[in-house]
Amino acid sequence: MAANQEKPPRRANHAARQPAKTPPAGGGGGVPPSRAGPAQERRARGLGHPGPGGFGPPGRLAFTPEHREELQRLWGEMVLIRRFEERVAEMYTRARIGGYTHLNIGEEATVVGALTTLRPDDYIFSNYRDHGHALVRGIAPRAIMAELFGKETGVVHGRGGSMHIFDRERRFMGGYAIVGGPLALACGAGTAIRYRDEDLVVMCIFGEGSTNIGYFHESLNLAKLWRLPIVFLCVNNQYAMGAPVQADSSVPEIWRKPCAHDMPGERVDGMDLLAVCEAVTRAVRLAREQHEPSLVEALTYRYRGHSMADPARYRPQEEVNVWLARDPIVTFRQQLEQAGLMRPEEADAIERNAQALVDEAAQFAEASPAPEPTDLDRWVYA
Ligand SMILES: Cc1ncc(C[n+]2csc(CCOP(=O)(O)OP(=O)(O)O)c2C)c(N)n1
Ligand SMILES: [Mg+2]
Numbered sequence: 001m002a003a004n005q006e007k008p009p010r011r012a013n014h015a016a017r018q019p020a021k022t023p024p025a026g027g028g029g030g031v032p033p034s035r036a037g038p039a040q041e042r043r044a045r046g047l048g049h050p051g052p053g054g055f056g057p058p059g060r061l062a063f064t065p066e067h068r069e070e071l072q073r074l075w076g077e078m079v080l081i082r083r084f085e086e087r088v089a090e091m092y093t094r095a096r097i098g099g100y101t102h103l104n105i106g107e108e109a110t111v112v113g114a115l116t117t118l119r120p121d122d123y124i125f126s127n128y129r130d131h132g133h134a135l136v137r138g139i140a141p142r143a144i145m146a147e148l149f150g151k152e153t154g155v156v157h158g159r160g161g162s163m164h165i166f167d168r169e170r171r172f173m174g175g176y177a178i179v180g181g182p183l184a185l186a187c188g189a190g191t192a193i194r195y196r197d198e199d200l201v202v203m204c205i206f207g208e209g210s211t212n213i214g215y216f217h218e219s220l221n222l223a224k225l226w227r228l229p230i231v232f233l234c235v236n237n238q239y240a241m242g243a244p245v246q247a248d249s250s251v252p253e254i255w256r257k258p259c260a261h262d263m264p265g266e267r268v269d270g271m272d273l274l275a276v277c278e279a280v281t282r283a284v285r286l287a288r289e290q291h292e293p294s295l296v297e298a299l300t301y302r303y304r305g306h307s308m309a310d311p312a313r314y315r316p317q318e319e320v321n322v323w324l325a326r327d328p329i330v331t332f333r334q335q336l337e338q339a340g341l342m343r344p345e346e347a348d349a350i351e352r353n354a355q356a357l358v359d360e361a362a363q364f365a366e367a368s369p370a371p372e373p374t375d376l377d378r379w380v381y382a
Contacts, residue, residue, distance in 0.1 A: 072342055160175075235300060
């Protein structure tokens, strides 16, 4: 009985039937009622429902001198992902890493541009393509690499491997192998945030193939109905394994799909870090200030196969070349240099730093102990 009293109150049926266009003062339409009231009322008077032109005011970053340091840092994060994953590919080929391994190479501008908009106490739900997400979140490269090696020093003690990176302290709520699965979990976190009346945001990252799965529509429906503060980030790399988006989605423009749930959607150039940052900043603000979930579709490309086991022979080389010419790391560096915001020697120093981190991570992973056979069921839940 005591446990029952601790549960958040059930929401009234009539609330579920209310259209949730604008939040009524003192509570969101169709939201599980929160335990506190005044803060909710404050937030309910936010920016207003976004129109078809976009989510609201623009973001904050630009190629201007006051952002010099931050822009260099962001470029450095993209470089770190690239160097880290090149080493992962090498270590996989040398059989130091087992299981499945999916790389972010080519998608760095989307990863960095999106995740940099979050506060450290916001939640992230990722999929199996999670190394880059974990790096940007601040999980140590050595702990990720050791995880990939299946070592006890890995971020989840070597029990998860490449697809299941998890760090509760950093609110990195996991990579998941089940396509679409994290969307439902993100709704759980979003509901918890509303019950506790917190001003936190959940970012849920998934591929365009996941939008054909039932979980996608169930989750968007619930998120909108209950006004859950979720940013649905669809990384549209245009392929789900070997299937091009036009072949598996009746609506290949993913940003249009959330309209079925009266949810705003926006497409952004996923090779352009600042554009991603700007769009996601607006989506985060909507979620945090108005409990308005939205979807951002970042159009990007993976330069490698679906996983390390995939030679990606299904893509014409001319198509790959078009996207290679838009390499986000090369482009962003050029933009920074042309704007006088990064000198070649500064870029070289950032490169060296990334390389040193990756070297150290690989050495650490190699030298770390494997889990003890006697600990087989430790850290494992079923
Ligand atoms: C429920 C489920 N169905 C099928 C699979 C097999 N599978 C793994 S990844 C993948 C493609 C997903 O593509 P997308 O969502 O576009 O993400 P990407 O790999 O391109 O990042 C599929 C079908 C799975 N893991 N889970
Ligand atoms: Mg895809």
